[in-house]
Amino acid sequence: EPEVTQTPSHQVTQMGQEVILRCVPISNHLYFYWYRQILGQKVEFLVSFYNNEISEKSEIFDDQFSVERPDGSNFTLKIRSTKLEDSAMYFCASSGDRRSQPQHFGDGTRLSIL
Amino acid sequence: SQELEQSPQSLIVQEGKNLTINCTSSKTLYGLYWYKQKYGEGLIFLMMLQKGGEEKSHEKITAKLDEKKQQSSLHITASQPSHAGIYLCGADRSSNTGKLIFGQGTTLQVKP
Numbered sequence A: 001e002p003e004v005t006q007t008p009s010h011q012v013t014q015m016g017q018e019v020i021l022r023c024v025p026i027s028n029h030l031y032f033y034w035y036r037q038i039l040g041q042k043v044e045f046l047v048s049f050y051n052n053e054i055s056e057k058s059e060i061f062d063d064q065f066s067v068e069r070p071d072g073s074n075f076t077l078k079i080r081s082t083k084l085e086d087s088a089m090y091f092c093a094s095s096g097d098r099r100s101q102p103q104h105f106g107d108g109t110r111l112s113i114l
Numbered sequence B: 001s002q003e004l005e006q007s008p009q010s011l012i013v014q015e016g017k018n019l020t021i022n023c024t025s026s027k028t029l030y031g032l033y034w035y036k037q038k039y040g041e042g043l044i045f046l047m048m049l050q051k052g053g054e055e056k057s058h059e060k061i062t063a064k065l066d067e068k069k070q071q072s073s074l075h076i077t078a079s080q081p082s083h084a085g086i087y088l089c090g091a092d093r094s095s096n097t098g099k100l101i102f103g104q105g106t107t108l109q110v111k112p
Helices: none
Strands: A005-007 A010-013 A019-024 A032-038 A043-050 A053-057 A066-069 A076-077 A088-095 A108-111 B004-007 B012-013 B019-025 B033-038 B043-049 B055-058 B059-063 B069-076 B085-092 B101-103 B104-112
Touching: A005 A088, A010 A019, A019 A032, A019 A088, A019 A108, A043 A066, A043 A076, A043 B101, A076 A088, A088 B012, B004 B085, B012 B019, B019 B085, B033 B059, B033 B069, B033 B104, B043 B055, B043 B069, B069 B085
Parallel strands: A010 A108, B012 B104
Antiparallel strands: A005 A019, A019 A076, A032 A043, A032 A088, A043 A053, A066 A076, A088 A108, B004 B019, B019 B069, B033 B043, B033 B085, B055 B059, B059 B069, B085 B101, B085 B104
């Protein structure tokens, strides 16, 4: 069964450094998402992306964050200057349609900021 | 206030017992999704409900969305240790962008 894959599974970075989290969505999906989950808290929406544009972003998704679909298969989340509070599990998700089909999630990247 | 409230927060049941997890919204839902998460891992899609009164089943898990589309329940029949994990409900609030908001999760333990 097709799945969303995320790399790396764990990323440790010094505060202030840039980090790029990578995702390969399911191949025929058109809608892409990033969510995050701080340890012990809810899964929170960060951004949705369709047709090479951001469709919606949350308050969390400030100028330090950006997303890109550099080619036909990858979808990346970049954090320019990481802060301690960026430490979380980051999930990528994709769907074939934003309403009639569910979002399928990757296994996540655990980001630890030191 | 919580946009999506799940109850109970945690549940311990004996293997073979039935259980129900609830997810309540203060606003009408355009789509309700149930996911299962093992600690520290990704979300596994279980079921999607969109119509009021809709009910879906897969193996021993049944999910329902009430007529007003403000509450959903997830029922597990004859629970097994493999059902253990964190159950999350996620809701589409008609942002037209697919944004999902999630409940805080219900942690299920099944004792053999």
